[in-house]
Amino acid sequence: MIDFSSPPKYRTQVDLIRLEACLQTSLEKLGYAQDEAVTLKLTDNRTIHKLNKTYRNVDAPTDVLSFENDYLDPESGLHYLGDIVISIEKAQEQAANNGHPLQQEVEMLFVHGVLHLCGYDHAEEDEYAEMSRLQDEILTAMNNPLLGSISPPA
Secondary structure (H helix, E strand, C coil): CEEECCCHHHHCCCCHHHHHHHHHHHHHHHCCCCCEEEEEEEECHHHHHHHHHHHHCCCCCCCEEEEEEEEECCCCCCEEEEEEEEEHHHHHHHHHHHCCCHHHHHHHHHHHHHHHHCCCCCCCHHHHHHHHHHHHHHHHHCCCCCCCCCCCCC
16 A cells, blocks of 8 residues: 655646556565555655755755655554655656656656665665566566666666
8 A cells, every 4th residue: 555645736647556556566576465555755856855865965856765664553554664755856857858758757766665665775786686677577567668777886
C-alpha cells in the first residue's frame, strides 16, 4: 500500500494505480509480504534540495530520496518500510531531456526508492550490479522501458 502525502496538483500528474502496481511488483520480486507499505511524497525541487542538504549533505536538488522507517502501524497492521520523496520537477526535466513520458520516469524513480528501502544500494560495483538487475527486472515486469537507468558507482 502507498500512503500518498502529496499536494493534489502533483497527484494528478501521475497514475497512482500504476505506482501501486509498481510497489506490489517490487515486493513480490523481493519476497516481501503484501502487507508492506511506503509513504510517497511528490514535491518540488526546492523541498527536495533542502532534504538532500540536510540528510545527505549535498547542496543540490535530486530526483529521489528514500528514508528507511521500519514501522508497524498498530491500527492497520501494515509494516511501513519507509518514505520515498520524488521531485516531480526533476522528474519532468529528466523525462523531457530523455524523450519519454513523466509516468515512466516517476515509476523508475519510485522502484529505485523501494529498492533502497529494502536495503539495496549502488555505491559499490557489486551492489550496483545487483540493484540495477533487480530494478530492470521490476520495470520490465511493469512494461516500463527505462532499463539501465542507475548510474554506476563513481
